[in-house]
Amino acid sequence: MDIEVKKNYPVKNLTSFKIGGAVDKLYFPKTQQEFIYLLKTLHNPIVVGSWSNVLISSDGIRGNVISTANLDKIEVKGTKIFADCGVKGPRLSQIALEHSLSGFEFMIGFPGSIGGNIYMNASAHAQSISDFLVSVCVFDMNKKEVFNLEKKALDFAYRTSILQKMPYILLSAEFELKKVDKFQIESLIKRNLEFRKTHQPTLSMPNAGSVFKNPENDSAGRLLDKVDAKTFHIGGAKVWENHANFVVNAGEATSSDVIELMFKMYSAVKDKYTIKLCPEIRFLGEKTQREEDICNIMYNQK
């Protein structure tokens, strides 16, 4: 198959953080057939969607990465929407609006793809990707086969789904939305966009969304605020001055700057409250020994 591949490709500009070195081989399948072929034949490929919840090592990624950016088909049939894994949330939100379908208003303000959103169980403004999901089509990396899963088999919980526990890659998803007045959807979308302007950094301040998950019955932002995290910075990475659970790339930040800053934030909360924050951002690629050690502490909590 003649599938687009870029070799030794710097991915910094593809990521919402604007951080990351070169990927050995970056594939861009255009059809599900090409995607499945790559999943069947490549050794341990990493699949990425919109690169908006990942920190890519400044030393890059050795091996194979598959971008789902070109897998972007959407089909609307009545109140049902079928979307490929690479479809971007804001586009899907717009298409749902055009068809007077409610349920995707929350996706308007962040760049996640459907694959990334289901992997992370993305949510905002009291809506989540799991709310209107009916079923998904996945590829099992162990069995090398394609099959369907109903929503209840996806094990959705706060910022997690079965995709984080099993070797499944999301190919596409089916949703059933609610038909409502277009005006109602429009005003919800407008309200969500307004909220983001004041509560979250826009992509002109490169970031990857919330850094840590909220601990049970608390908010990571509140705890980080209490330890003065808004004043923290390391190298080109700094905590956003308006919300302590965001790290922004204020210039030429490296992945090490971000990891060290995250560890400083984590340690400050742990020392003061004995609460161990768990990172939401995924760190992918080559790691120095120091990064490996920090990641083992922050990411491998029981």
Ligand SMILES: Cc1cc2nc3c(=O)[nH]c(=O)nc-3n(C[C@H](O)[C@H](O)[C@H](O)COP(=O)(O)OP(=O)(O)OC[C@H]3O[C@@H](n4cnc5c(N)ncnc54)[C@H](O)[C@@H]3O)c2cc1C
């Ligand atoms: C400005 C900004 C605002 C944000 N606001 C929110 C918010 O309000 N709510 C929220 O939940 N998140 C938010 N995020 C975080 C992020 O957009 C979400 O986590 C999103 O779901 C990530 O999707 P992605 O396509 O970018 O995933 P990526 O960053 O590309 O990947 C994330 C993980 O998903 C895996 N993955 C991607 N595609 C697939 C697939 N097809 N099959 C299996 N695994 C896959 C990757 O391997 C990786 O481990 C925000 C981010 C930014 C930059």
